Amino acid sequence: QQQVKQSPQSLIVQKGGISIINCAYENTAFDYFPWYQQFPGKGPALLIAIRPDVSEKKEGRFTISFNKSAKQFSLHIMDSQPGDSATYFCAARKTSYDKVIFGPGTSLSVIP
Amino acid sequence: DTGVSQDPRHKITKRGQNVTFRCDPISEHNRLYWYRQTLGQGPEFLTYFQNEAQLEKSRLLSDRFSAERPKGSFSTLEIQRTEQGDSAMYLCASSSTMDRDYEQYFGPGTRLTVT
Numbered sequence: 001q002q003q004v005k006q007s008p009q010s011l012i013v014q015k016g017g018i019s020i021i022n023c024a025y026e027n028t029a030f031d032y033f034p035w036y037q038q039f040p041g042k043g044p045a046l047l048i049a050i051r052p053d054v055s056e057k058k059e060g061r062f063t064i065s066f067n068k069s070a071k072q073f074s075l076h077i078m079d080s081q082p083g084d085s086a087t088y089f090c091a092a093r094k095t096s097y098d099k100v101i102f103g104p105g106t107s108l109s110v111i112p
Numbered sequence: 113d114t115g116v117s118q119d120p121r122h123k124i125t126k127r128g129q130n131v132t133f134r135c136d137p138i139s140e141h142n143r144l145y146w147y148r149q150t151l152g153q154g155p156e157f158l159t160y161f162q163n164e165a166q167l168e169k170s171r172l173l174s175d176r177f178s179a180e181r182p183k184g185s186f187s188t189l190e191i192q193r194t195e196q197g198d199s200a201m202y203l204c205a206s207s208s209t210m211d212r213d214y215e216q217y218f219g220p221g222t223r224l225t226v227t
Contacts, residue, residue: 004154032213043116043203043218044155089154096214099145099168100205102154 003027004092006103013110019077021106023090026071030092034100035064035075038087044102047088048075080110114138116219118204124225125194132190133222137206144187145216146179147203148172155203161187162209194226 005024013019025033032051036044050057050064050073057064061080066073077084090103117136125131137144143162147155158177159169163184173179176195181187191198201223205216 034215036218041220041223043205043220045218046215049213049215091154097143097209099157099160099170100147100155100216102156105152105154 003101004090004103006090006106008106009104010107011109013080013108015080015082015110015112017080017110019075019080019084019108019110021075021088021090021108022072023074023103024070024072025092027092027094028071029094030101031095032093033064033066033073034091034093035062036089036091036102038089038105044089077108080108082110082112084108085110116204116206116217118202118219118222120222121220122223122225124227127194127196127226129194130190130192131194131224132188133202133204133224135187135189135204135206135219137186137204138208138217140210141206141208141217142184143207143209143214143216144181145205145207146187146189147205147218149201149203149221150199158189191224194224196226199224199226 034049035047037047038044052068061078063076119134145160146158149155161181176192201221203221204219207216
């Protein structure tokens with residue numbers, strides 16, 4: 001059973017466009033929601049993270065929107081660049097000490 | 113470089129052989145995690161340590177897998193009698209309980225191919 005669902009599986013965006021990735025979770029015990037970026041042959045790298053008491057968090061071109069009642073959250077990448085082409089994982093943790101539960105990933109391609 | 117390091121980066125082995133991977137966490141990070149990632153999937157938790165104590169093991173960690181962190185610094189993950197289904201990327205991550213968010217930082221992974 002997938003604890004964190006993610007869509008779309010793949011995404012193609014024009015340079016300068018907005019990339020949007022959506023995620024949903026079931027377990028209300030999750031209290032920390034990080035997003036990771038992974039390039040081929042590399043480990044996941046933390047991009048941005050949010051806690052459920054915040055509805056939105058912005059860091060540069062990256063914004064997380066969080067809807068606690070719907071148990072959904074999303075990543076928006078503004079002004080998408082070819083260098084953003086990577087696999088993005090949404091994730092969740094139950095507690096500050098717990099393992100990270102990853103979504104299945106979204107492969108993003110930003111074309112010039 | 114003060115990030116998480118893993119060795120080797122790639123390992124090709126024949127079915128039935130034993131393999132061992134090493135992870136060196138970020139200095140002073142007291143928590144260390146192992147994850148497994150198969151092609152096209154997100155990483156899945158295997159086990160984690162706080163200092164030298166192994167605190168949790170996933171049911172994915174069959175009895176052919178063993179992990180150690182003998183002095184609370186580096187960790188090793190051994191797979192005995194490898195099977196083709198063990199082919200995956202093995203990722204290590206570390207975190208500190210002094211960090212407000214206990215953020216986990218991932219290494220580059222060890223790519224295992226079992227032939």
